[in-house]
Amino acid sequence: MHAVETRLDQPAGLRGRERRRRDDRLVGWLFLLPVIVGFIVFYAYPTVRGVWYSFTDYSLLNDPSFVGGENYRELVGDEQFWNSLKVTASYVVVNIVSQTVVALGLAALMHRLTRSVVLRATLLVPWLVPNVTIGLLWAWLLDPDLGFVNHLLGLAGIDATLSFTSPAWAMPLVALVNSWAYTGYTALLLYAGMLQIPQHLYEGAAIDGAGEVRMFRSITLPLLRPILALVLVVSLIGSFQIFDTVAVVYGGKPPIPEARVIYYYIYQQAFTYFHMGYAAAVAMVLVVILGVLTTVQMRMLRASRSDLG
Amino acid sequence: MSKRKRAGSALLCGLLVSTALAACGGSESGEPANGQVTLDYWLWDDNQQASYQACADAFHKENPTITVKITQTAWAQYWQNLTTQLAAGEAPDVWTNQVSYYPQFVANQQILDIQPYVDADKIDLSQYQEGLADLWTKDGKRYGLPKDWDTEAIVYNKEMVDKAGVDLSDLTWNPTDGGAFEQAIAKLTVDTKGRNGLHPDFDKDNVAVYGYLPEWNDGSQGQNGWGELAAANGWTYLDKNPWGTRYKYDDPKLIETIGWYKALTDKGYAPRFDKQSTLGIDAVMNSGKAALTIAGSWTINTYMGPDAKQKFALAPLPVGPVGVRKSAINGLSDAIWAGTKNKDAAWKWVKYLASPACQDVVAANAVVFPAIKTSTEKALAAHQAKGRDVQVYVDYTKTPGGTFLLPITDHGTEISQIVQDALQAVILGQIEPAEALKKANQEVNALFG
Numbered sequence: 001m002h003a004v005e006t007r008l009d010q011p012a013g014l015r016g017r018e019r020r021r022r023d024d025r026l027v028g029w030l031f032l033l034p035v036i037v038g039f040i041v042f043y044a045y046p047t048v049r050g051v052w053y054s055f056t057d058y059s060l061l062n063d064p065s066f067v068g069g070e071n072y073r074e075l076v077g078d079e080q081f082w083n084s085l086k087v088t089a090s091y092v093v094v095n096i097v098s099q100t101v102v103a104l105g106l107a108a109l110m111h112r113l114t115r116s117v118v119l120r121a122t123l124l125v126p127w128l129v130p131n132v133t134i135g136l137l138w139a140w141l142l143d144p145d146l147g148f149v150n151h152l153l154g155l156a157g158i159d160a161t162l163s164f165t166s167p168a169w170a171m172p173l174v175a176l177v178n179s180w181a182y183t184g185y186t187a188l189l190l191y192a193g194m195l196q197i198p199q200h201l202y203e204g205a206a207i208d209g210a211g212e213v214r215m216f217r218s219i220t221l222p223l224l225r226p227i228l229a230l231v232l233v234v235s236l237i238g239s240f241q242i243f244d245t246v247a248v249v250y251g252g253k254p255p256i257p258e259a260r261v262i263y264y265y266i267y268q269q270a271f272t273y274f275h276m277g278y279a280a281a282v283a284m285v286l287v288v289i290l291g292v293l294t295t296v297q298m299r300m301l302r303a304s305r306s307d308l309g
Numbered sequence: 310m311s312k313r314k315r316a317g318s319a320l321l322c323g324l325l326v327s328t329a330l331a332a333c334g335g336s337e338s339g340e341p342a343n344g345q346v347t348l349d350y351w352l353w354d355d356n357q358q359a360s361y362q363a364c365a366d367a368f369h370k371e372n373p374t375i376t377v378k379i380t381q382t383a384w385a386q387y388w389q390n391l392t393t394q395l396a397a398g399e400a401p402d403v404w405t406n407q408v409s410y411y412p413q414f415v416a417n418q419q420i421l422d423i424q425p426y427v428d429a430d431k432i433d434l435s436q437y438q439e440g441l442a443d444l445w446t447k448d449g450k451r452y453g454l455p456k457d458w459d460t461e462a463i464v465y466n467k468e469m470v471d472k473a474g475v476d477l478s479d480l481t482w483n484p485t486d487g488g489a490f491e492q493a494i495a496k497l498t499v500d501t502k503g504r505n506g507l508h509p510d511f512d513k514d515n516v517a518v519y520g521y522l523p524e525w526n527d528g529s530q531g532q533n534g535w536g537e538l539a540a541a542n543g544w545t546y547l548d549k550n551p552w553g554t555r556y557k558y559d560d561p562k563l564i565e566t567i568g569w570y571k572a573l574t575d576k577g578y579a580p581r582f583d584k585q586s587t588l589g590i591d592a593v594m595n596s597g598k599a600a601l602t603i604a605g606s607w608t609i610n611t612y613m614g615p616d617a618k619q620k621f622a623l624a625p626l627p628v629g630p631v632g633v634r635k636s637a638i639n640g641l642s643d644a645i646w647a648g649t650k651n652k653d654a655a656w657k658w659v660k661y662l663a664s665p666a667c668q669d670v671v672a673a674n675a676v677v678f679p680a681i682k683t684s685t686e687k688a689l690a691a692h693q694a695k696g697r698d699v700q701v702y703v704d705y706t707k708t709p710g711g712t713f714l715l716p717i718t719d720h721g722t723e724i725s726q727i728v729q730d731a732l733q734a735v736i737l738g739q740i741e742p743a744e745a746l747k748k749a750n751q752e753v754n755a756l757f758g
Contacts (some may be wrong), residue, residue: 060396061417145586145593159514166583167737251587252385253526257730271389272722274413 053280060274071281081282083257084265087171091261092239094175099235102179103186104228108216110187111194120191123184131181135248138177139164142249164249170259174245182238186231193227194220229301233294240290243267262286346654347376349401353387356610360674364667368658375654395419398648402655403662406453406644408444408551409530409721414644415452416719421645422450426656432663437680438706440714441640447552453642454663455680457671460636460712461537462701463624464594464612465601469518470622473497473505477601480627484542484565490627491573494520497600498578506578513577520578522599523570524590525736528725529753530715532637533590534603535732539566540637540713541629551717554757558728558750559743567735567742574736582736595619605639606702607677613697625701636705638712640680678702720756727752 054071058064075081110120126134141149144163153160164170197220205215221228243263246255254272255264262282270279352361358381365377380401382390388410394400400419414420424446427434432454434442441455465477475493482490495506498520504511506520524533530546531539544562547553557563573579580586586593591611593599595618603626604612612621626634643662645655661667668679675691685703692699705711718724731749734740 059413059417060392061414061419139587143586143588144584145580145598146588146596161584163583164587165585167739169583249587251589254726254729256733268726271392272726274392 050280050283053277054284055281056277058276058280060276064277067277071278072285074278075281075285080257080260080265081262084260084262087258087260088240088242088262091171091175091242092236094172095179095239095242096232096236098176099179099183099186100228100232103183103190106183106187107190107194108220110191111220112212120188123187125184126181127185129181131244132248134177134181135245138173138245139249139251142173164259165256167256167258170256174242174249174259177249178239178242178245182235186235189231190224190227193224193231196227197223225301226305229297232301233297236293236297237290240286344374345376346374346651347378348403348651348654348658350377350379350658351387351391351401351404352379352381353384353405354607354676355381355383356676357671357674360671360676361662361667363670364662367666367670368661371661372654372657375657377658395646400646400648402649402651403643403645403658405456406445406642408639408715408717409725411445411452411642411644412552412717412719412721415447419647420452421647421649421652421655422452423454423645423656423659424449424451426660427451427454430660432660436665436682438638438640438682438685440638440712441680444551444640444714444717445642453644454659456641456643456662457668457677457679458638458640459606459677460638460702460705461533461603461605461626462636463601463626464604464608464621465624466594466597466599467620467622469497469597469600473600477624480624482538482541482627482629484538484569484630487569487573488627491578494573494578494601495576496520500577506576511577513575516577516580518597519580519599520601521573522585522590522593522602523573523579524602524604525582525585525733526729529721529728530637530725532639532715533605535566535570536637536715537603537626537635538569538629539563540635541627541631541633542566543629543631545713546716547718550714553716553718554754556716556718556724556750556753558731558753559747561743564742564746567732567746571735571738571742582733594621606699609692609697609699609702610676613699623699623701625704631710633708633710634705635710636702636712637715638706639715718757720753723756724753 053064055066055068056064057067057070106123110123129137141147142162142164144150144161144165147163149162153162162169162173164173201219201223202215205219210218241263242261246259246261246264247267250256250259254260254268260268266279266282266286269275269282350361350365352358358379361379365379369376391400391404395414395417406414406420411420437455438458441458444455445451445453463477463480470477473496475496477493480490480493481488487494492507497518498506498511498516499518500512501515501517502512503517523535527533527535530536539562542562542565544560544566545557547557548555570579574581580599590602590604591608594602594612597619601624611617626636628634643659645652645659649655663680665681665684668681668684669687671677671679672684672688673691675688675695675697678685678688685706689700689703727749731740731745735742735745
């Protein structure tokens, strides 16, 4: 957005320079071509098809027949749909809050205390593990019968079963497992953002007698805001798309209703029940929700402007 | 639909000129070229791929112009792959079919009606186990020939049962007090202090070994437990089977049965739902944390094969209020794709698969029980030769009323989820059995409009 504006603001240059700029644009488009083709084939076209399917009755095996808003009407009264939205929302809250808070803390520690490359690399390790492996790993660790975690809890005399089959624990556990996997990565993004904050601000604050906590609150947080906003938007969207962990920790079987997230519901409608049209309608609703959430977040956090000025 | 897809793939092929041109021919492999035909055949059970490869080789010897190419895909992906291939018009010529999934394909005209072939070739349908051939018929059309079958039995940890001194060979059961079956389960349950379930000081909150490990992830059929006991209590799934449209999940006979299961978990004889392992029944059985479970004959190699970590043995299911032991009998078949270009060759292969020639080969490998009665006997002998006593699985088929069929209806996968969710809520104590099942039954029957 910014770059375009500056360019338009520029005073009209010499004719020659203008022509050259046009040439650049042509070459630019040429370079963009592979991406645009990919975008059209793999994003735009399927999206348009998806919109169309959401207005049809389509079982994958028959030809789609137009049913108007029937799928959407059905959605409104679909308990399972509302339940999976609720489940997903609670997942997002637990996941994003825990992940961002811990990541922010880690990033601040890295920024102010140590700049060890080894430490930074170590933080990334869980993020490097494939999600399916993470799911399997935690499915074993948290198994109520054979899992190590519950064995430890038992030894400590705690009579709580942390398991994916427990209605109370299922969703928080899935959320925390994913926070565990992604915190390091988020921390690194935030850390990169912190590196952009001029060092002299901290020096000045230190001379004025500010402590670390005060500096974090008054310098780091406000100046990190655009990065934080970006990280939040990206991880929020990513968080809504929770699917793999849920699909894996239940051993390939459908998760319990308390953990049946919206993506799993879409998948189930599409590929278990073969209600392609209905699944497309659910997906469209999700697109709208994510669009609204992103806009609201960007606005609230004034993400495209930095206080660095 | 499929024409548009073809045009698309032709375009893609044109774009990818640098890749081997031969690849663009891909889907045409089934087309007869100089009289040679290649049939694509799909199955999911990797334990059986070798048996069917042997069948395919023998078949090729008899029919030198037909080659069968076998593709094995794991169960979890099998139906998705098959459905997408069908949608793309690239399905296998012949595939292994299952009762819960095939109504969907019938409804969409994807399976070839083989009744005319069966009539023309005078296939003897009485050679198969009773009832199996009828599973694959609808409105006078036939969508497959029986391939194999399975029943259920009690699988128990031999060491634990011997130690507890219980006899599982002739149990009785009723939903009120659980009969001798519950007594046996109670005796086999041991708390962390070594007291069994009948001891007055038995600590149900600290159980080391559960007497019975029920399969709760068992969809709408309860094939590995509650379905059998409910049937032994006189319950039937629906108005008529196959192709009924009114389910009876609100029947008191089923409600009683589920109530008994719930009571079992309350007493500490079976794990609570949220304390049940997600790693599968066999993982828990192998870890020695449960004494018995109910499992199908397809798990023989899991529990009695060389990889089992405990010594397991089999016992027949208990006799219920109806007076006989009841086991679900379920079968597979082979379906021919309605869109195949090689109908006659595909029929020849399906006929061969359903003949003693192939089923005896399958029998000799002692994995499943083939559908042909004489081949079943051969499979039994093959198991005995390996030192496994699996007779109990076959016995049900020899008692009148000893087996019942799993429901074959439309909407199978959706019903499965509805009933599964309802039963889970009951076992978790969130809702009473009667209320949950009544609500589930309404939802299920609403699907049929």
